[in-house]
Structures are given as C-alpha cells and as structure tokens.
Amino acid sequence: MDTRERLISSTRELLWERGYTGTSPKAIQERADVGQGSMYHHFRGKSDLALAAISRSAREMRDSADAVFTDTGTVVDRITAYLRRDRDALKGCPVGRLTQDPDVMADPELRRPVEETFAWLTDRLAGLLADGRTNGELDPRLDPEATATALVAVLQGGYVLARAAGSADVHARAVHGALGLLTGDARRSPSGQENR
Template sequence: MDTRERLIETTRELLWERGYVGTSPKAIQQRSGAGQGSMYHHFHGKPDLALAAITRNADELRERARTAFDGPGTVTDRVTAYLRRERDALKGCPVGRLTQDPDVMADPDLRRPIEETFSWLTATLAGLLAQGRADGELDPALDPQATAAALVAVVQGAYVLARAAGTADLYAQAVDGALALIRPHRQKENH
C-alpha cells in the first residue's frame, strides 16, 4: 500500500474510532507511519484527507448495499439480504456515525458524501419496494419512499441501540422487527 492509501485508510479508521476532532494530523501520521511532508504532499490538509476518507467509506457502503440489492431473489429477499448482511454492530456505521459529528456536519464538503449516500440508499430501497409493489409481491398500499426511509432509520438506529447496550443482539432484534413490518405487506400467492 502506498503512502497516499495508508493515509486514507488510517484516517478512515480514526474517523470511525474518534470522530473528526479526535482525528488529529499527528495521530494520522503516527498510525500510518507517514511523515508530515508526505501527508501534505498528497493532501492540502486535514479536511482534504478527511474528505477522501469519508468518500471512500461512502463508496464502500454503497457498493455493499448494491451487492445485496442486485442479488438474486424477490424484492423482499434482497431487502432482507441488505438488512442482515454482516456488520460490526457495536462499532457502528462508518458513515452514519459522522452525522453526530458537528464539525463534519458544519462543513458542506465533508457532509456532502454522507448526504449523497443516504439519499442514494433511500432512493434505491424505494425503487426496489416500488418494483415489488408493481410486480404484486408487495401490498399496493405500501408507500415505497416512507418504507425506505424507515428501513434506513432502523439500520442506523439499530447501531445506536447495540452500542448503547453493548450487545449486537439489539441490532439483530431491530432488523427482525423491521422485516416483520414488511412481511405483512407481501401479497398472497393465490388471490
């Protein structure tokens, strides 16, 4: 891994662990093994490096979600695959956690990849749910946009519950609850 990549990967880790304020240039340099000159050769400063790290986290979140959404099976199967994919529930979402960081949210450039990711995620889920409704898999009364927003909120809120209680079981319980809310909307095979 070259120096630029080490800096980005280290910043991703530190942002997830400590947030923006706790991720100092000195901490980045120490953990990555890169000198100050190398850091400023590749990036204009901490905000530029943080943007690269946040963008990478956002891109990876979208790619993992896309894998589930584009997978085999019914719409419900694909939504289930997304909700139940392997996550470190106690560590939290590397993108969602940054919404609690006032310095990130106050900076339009740092906030942008977070906003874009959650907008994409909600819109993609809404599109899947609309497809399921159009195909007769889901109840015609289901509101795809509202349901998609609720599902994204469940995932992010489930991280919070799991971290607060110190157990991933609460994450799994929240996901099971969300899936139970969708299942009654499935159309019966024989009308």
C-alpha cells in the same frame, strides 16, 4: 499499499473510532506510518484528507449495498440480505456515525458524501420496494419512499440502540422487527387477508 492509500485507510479508521475532532494529523501519520511531509505532499491538510476518507467510506457503502440489491432473488430476499448482512453493530456504521460529528455536519464539503449516500440508499430501497409493489410481491398500498426511509432509520437507529445497550443483539432485533413488518406486507393480499 502506497503512502496515499495508507493515509486514507488510516483516516477512515480514525474517523470511525474517534470522530473528526479526535483525529489529529499526528494520529493519522502515526497510524499510516508516514511523516508530516508525506501527508502534506498528498493532501492539503486534515480536511482534504478527511474528505477523501469519507468519500471512500461512502462509495464502499454504496457499492456493497448495490451488490446485494442487484443480486438475484425477490425484492424481499434482496432487502433481507442487505439488512441482515454481517455488521459490527457495536462499532456502528462508518458513514452514519459521522452524522453525530458536529464538525463534519457543519462543513458542507465533508457533509456532502454523507448526505448523498443516505439519499442514494433511501432512493435505491424505494425503487426496489416500488418494484415489489408493481410485481405483486408487496401490498399495493405500501408507500415505497416512506418504507425505504423507515428501513434506513431502523438500520441506523439500531446501531445507536446496540451501542447504548452494549449488545449487538439489539441491532439484530431491530432488523428482525423491520423485516417482520415488511414480510407481513409481502404475505398480505390487497384485501388485507393473509395469502395461503
């Protein structure tokens, strides 16, 4: 990894662990094993570097989600694979945790990739759900936008509950519950009777 990449990688880790305020330029330099001159050669300052790190985390989150969403299988299969993929529930989402950082949320530039990523994720899920409704896999009464918003909220809220309880099982239960609701819709016919 070159110096610039080490700086971005180290900043991503520190933002995830400590938040923006707790991530000092000195801590970044120590983690990246670079001097102050090298850091300021590549970035104008902490905010510039943080933006690069947040944008990278956001892009990776979108890319990994999109890989699952464009895979083969039914709509429910792909959404299930996304919600159940391996995550560090106690560490939380590297993008979602930034919403709890007042310094990130107060800075329009730092907030933008976070906001755009969750808007993208919700829109992408809504598109899949709409496809499932159209092809008869999901109940035609299902509201794709509301359901997509609920799924993102369960996933992100599951991290909060897991951290509060000190148990990743809480996140897994939240996902399981959301999928139970979704697959209940998948098995229900328009008349409300279970398909056999």
